[in-house]
Amino acid sequence: MRQSRYLLKKIGWALLTVLIVILLNFFLFRILPGDPARAGIRDPRLTQDAVAAIRERFGLDKPVINCFESLNPVKFGSCGVNPLDTQLFIYVGNLLQGELGISYHTNRPVLDMLKEQLWNTVLLIGAAQILAIFFGMGLGILAAWRARTTIDYTALLASLTFWSLPTFWLGIILLFWGSNQFGLPTGGKATPGGNFATVWQEWADVGRHLLLPTLTYTIVFLGEYMLIMRSTLLDVLSEDYILTAKAKGLRTVQILKDHALQNAMLPMVTIIALNLGFTVAGAIQIETVFSWPGLGGAIFEAVGRKDYPMLQGAFLLIAVSVIFANLIADLLYSYLDPRVQAG
């Protein structure tokens, strides 16, 4: 009973957040200057007809909301407009049908573009996050266990340094190092048009391309995970129940495994979920540096080209993913920590 109420509450809150994000996303990009007739194409010699046609195609000929023709510049319009015939309503309506609009830049449905890029990004971020979490936590556990020893200080200093690295800077340096030393590819996801005898060779090729960006990503995020793991584990290991466990005669490894890690994972779960939002900034830099055809690179390009529908779609996707990840984290939290269900 309690559990399902907790679940419902969390899901309800997540849905509400999604709704707010949708509205925010809509209005933010309506406040921005520029529309496809100016932003994407930038040719004042377009005929008036062509401009009108473009605006119509992107639905910009409709008022933004009742009483407002446009938000930038703020132009008041009739308040008697049929609310169903406003950009807001059409936007939300399209969203409900799974349509995210058409990119100013490529004229393609944003959803199609996102679908193509998402998996590449998931592959990159996924691989890197798994590595970063694995090594970061491992290092954090080691450092916490050996608190105040040379091992601890070395790991701590290394992690802090990793954390301090500007992502794209590290990327460029690794790019040159990797391509000069090991002949690793400098960009792309695979060798285009490569002839591969087996699927394995094809995967190996992708792996070679994936190596440097993953390494960059892993290093940048490893430090943070290590620091958090170390600090929470230090807290947990100072708890009385650890002493109890030790008094019970349990061996150190057993205590770490059965009593410390699950408790220390609680904050980690939340951090990992929240971090998903921050990985985007990292993805933008790394994908641009390594020409990785993912969401980040697409966002970088869309920022430069003012491709608002694309940005809007990408940000909605990211925000929803983060909200969803947080929801999962909350549920996982309630699974890991029996106290939560009662609260």
Place this chain on the structure above:
Amino acid sequence: MKKIVLKLWLFLWIAGLLVACGGGETDSADTDSSESADTSSETADSSDAEASSSDEPVVLRVGWAGSPDTLNPGTAVLTEAYTIFEVVYDSMYQLELDGTYSLELADSLDVSEDGLVYTYHIRDGITFHDGEPLTAEDVAFSYNLYASQEDFPFLPVYTEFFDTVEADDGNNLIITLTDAIPNIQSQLIYLYVLPEHIWGGLEGAAVAEFENEAMIGSGPFKMVEYAQNEFVRLEGVKDHYLQGPTIDEVVFQTFENQDALVQALRTGQVDMITEMPNTAVVSLRNEENIELVSGPPLAPSVTDIIFNQTAPENCPPDDGLCTGHPALQDRNVRLALAHATDKQQIIDVVLLGLGAPGLTLIPDSLGVFYNDSLEDYAYDSTLANQILDDAGYLDSDGDGIREMPDGSNPLNLRMNWPSDSTNAPRMAELLAGMWGEIGVGTQLQALDPDALTATCCPTFDFDVILWGWGSDPDPNFLLSVMLTDEIPTGNSETGYSNPTYDALYLQQAVELDQQARIDTIWEMQRIVHEDVVYIIPFYEQSVQAFRTDRFTGWQTDAGKIALEDPSSLLVVEPVR
């Protein structure tokens, strides 16, 4: 349609987007390397990714910094898209690297006495890549599609003077114009011929949203695989009706990071690169197995320093703020600034020497239209100071900045540029230093391109802007930018107004005699130069590099540099 001559002049900001790549394959008659068709069986160099067994296809890899925005010719903007169109599609004319046009799809042309009816005879036996024949019907269909499709933002303007376009039974295409125009070639080069059996089935909004990833064309390369923002993979059409390429495949790969692009060439991941930072030039020159070429770009572009010189009476009544510094309306001030601008210094620092000093808004890459007889204002800050002194602009309060002759309004100029430009900030710093030497102050501010557009025109809420244009091979559009009539439309960036110039413009637009038109255009450039409407700091050069250990035969001695152009792609062959 009161507008003067409406053409597609894709106009672009300095920064990234160089547009509208023309380009042509060599004329069919004098193909000089047709016997090399069987070189594909020869092995490619085996140093890197290329396998050496003889049945491996010969793949040429081109690295570039961009990616086509779309493969739909009706909505594409970026150079990269036009490069692909150029090799996959055919059009009526081909623009050669020397700036001349040759017939491509047609083998002959008849023009009526009054210059209104053009009859092209389409070559027989041309097929699309899917095997369907290409006839005059397809050409007529394409032209009419471009003319009627209102969701195509640019292309309709190319068909502005078309009255009717029809195909007859003899595989002829008959274009009837509404007015006689001097430059039908440049009107037709971007009207790529599309297969009616594919595009004919599309209606309304579907036409503009057609992604066209299968891209059935009739050019020397055919589309094999396309991944947006990753690569374009094309296969050579060996039995092309004009000339088939020697290589089996060409792959255009995108590197969003220019350093990675250069590095990819160094490590042999690609065989040739088209866009690179000028700063890489020095180190690449010393690199083994890499050759660097530079020259005027195939797609002409120009960088300009814009003075807001809008006279109060010309201020657009609706949108105009016209806050330009009054001193800029004085030719003496503009002249002094021109003399105070060390173009070579700018070229050295901003372009690392890879540019030519600019002269007029018509760049040198427009060939015959470029008036190279003009004498530039020499860099001479003493002279510049003298001019300002004589004109009464003195530094009366001793703060190092001159004031207006009446002692008011110090010559402090706002200088703006688009924030996405990588060259402009450096140029702005240099100009600030140079102009400071003659007592002209500057306030530097980068602006978001949209904000810059809003400040620029027709608002005229600025003093100096560093910006640029891309251009068609025909100068008509760039000339129109300085017309009085264009002040309220937002095309005139300077607010310049000169009735003589306006009259000459109308004259060249209908002048059918090529030499007479050129003379008029030269005269127009002289007038504008005389009035110091702009300072044109430089004409940028295109820099490209390729590996000499992989392919040979690149066209490097033509008037323009475009290794990714069919002119080169058709003739390169692997090193044995």
Place this chain on the structure above:
Amino acid sequence: MRTIKRDAPILLEVNNLSTDFLVAGQEPAHALVDINFRLREGEVLGIVGESGCGKTTLMLSLMRLLPANGRITSGQINFMNNDLLDLSEREMGDVRWKNIAMIFQGAMNALNPVHTVGRQIAEAIIQHNYITDKKAVTDRVVELLELVGIGAERKDQYPHQYSGGMRQRAMIAMALACNPQVVIADEPTTALDVMIQAQILELLGTLRDKLGLSILFVTHDLGVVAEMCDTVLVMYGGVTAEYANVDTIFNAPQHPYTQELLRAFPDLTKPMEKLISIPGYPPRLNALPAGCRFAPRCPHAFGRCHVEAPPLHGVQDRHFASCHLVEPESNISPETPEFPGKSNEL
């Protein structure tokens, strides 16, 4: 009050146990100095003192569970004639819980919040191979819970679902899991309300009688001592102040500190009365007075007290106190010839 046989066998014998805490860049802090006591079968030894007197350090030293900077510098802990200090860490791990179990103060934190109570009890059983059969382990858990008055159905609940008293009971059940000979109860009733306290104490009393447990009962509550203990060790600032059987401590305390403690101890019949506390604070381990550690607060302190630390004098048979005011008796307990051992010098 129940008495144990004077000559019941000694289970645990602690001789001259001293523990230091090392602080980087400073002199080691002497947290325990020469602690001696005996624990016989079935005996309940109360260890009494204010917070910071070293009670908990003593308990942790016995279990060898000191924090990383703790170091046992001398003495023996003879458990059934084996010196625990000679054991390897692994062997010590086997002794823990199986022979000597511990009930921690504040059971809320001593139980892991993310595991069920049943699992945590079973864990100890399995660790020491007390029972290997899975089913039997579950039965044993149920048996233990019922022993302390918790229904079997609650074994799959989490600590937060238990009330404070129940958690303490569960803690006790856990301590009994492997039938240990000695149970160390470290302030098991702190933070519980009076009613629950009484219940827990009653439970411990019952279990002692039923199982014949020896209990080391750490507390600062003299009322509890009076109720539970057979003998009492009063500690102050890491040293033994007084060591005697419970009647002697309450009726004839020799050490001024014990006397003060008893005065501060509220009358059990009037629990609401204001607590009279001893003026001053216990010494900080890193700032010990030169002589007797209690001297600064001692109403009877005289010159010698401030320079010389008093040794542990035998007051009479099985009654010891470390105070210059106590004259040494000649007849020291015959069974411990070396007791009270060397003087308590600092």
Place this chain on the structure above:
Amino acid sequence: MSDTAVSTTSIRGFWRSFRRSRMGLIGLFMFLVVVLMAVFAPAIAPYDPKEVVRVTIDDIYAAPSAEHWLGTDDAGRDVLSNFIYGSRVSLIVGFFASFISIFIGSFVGIVAGFYGGRAENILMRFTDIMLVIPDLPLAVVIVALTKPSLWNIIFVIGALGWTGSARLVRSQTLAVKQRKFVLRARSIGAGNMHIIRYHILPMVLPLIVVNTVLVISLAILNESTLSFLGLSDPTALSWGQMLNFAFTRGAMSARAWWALVMPGLGIVWAVLACTLLGQGLEQVLNPRLETHHLAVGVQMVDRGAEVQA
């Protein structure tokens, strides 16, 4: 725990406990180096970066030499001088942006924590939403709406970085609110503002200080990211902007590693300094033993070592 905050109110006491954190000391040293470099930039830097210099092609990306210890950049300017002056801009961004973040964060945190109820609910929900929305769209929007200037960048970074501080300050406020002296103050009729001003704020302040130091490092990193996205002001030459110039103008292709490596190291140095300093300060304000029940320490049983005393 927070009792120790009282003992650190005196500067000497503070220093005494701070001195014990070796990481904090290293951080402080590194931090001072950057601050001194920024303050005395005109005295240290061999060239004035604003000065008009006449350069030739050879000066561009020139390798390190006696004249230019760290070589020159894409405009032929001395990298070392730019680097030294760049510390000013980077620090200004770091300081001011973090002040904005901390100000908003503390305000939200204290109000939410102190008043509780509906105000807390709304504020913390808002904070949660802000935490979930990626910062970047907001950055893009704000920058696009304004001119790219240093102060706008500072504003953007500041306005986006407050959520963490808000949560932190709130929980500390909640803890302080329950303390006796606050309850006492309330019982003698002290007003809310009085309690916040004289009781809550002094107790929350140390935490805010530590947080500020950490947020500075975040701000410096974020500035480099915004520069990378081309959203920063190219006329304010921060380390991030130096990186951006090196990146967009092909420093690595020109084999001019110095133009890219130096500003990057500067950022790492400054950010690391702040995080280390933050660690040190935290150790003072919230001393954690950094030891635990499983810690491996000295040999526990070491009889015979006692003679030491």
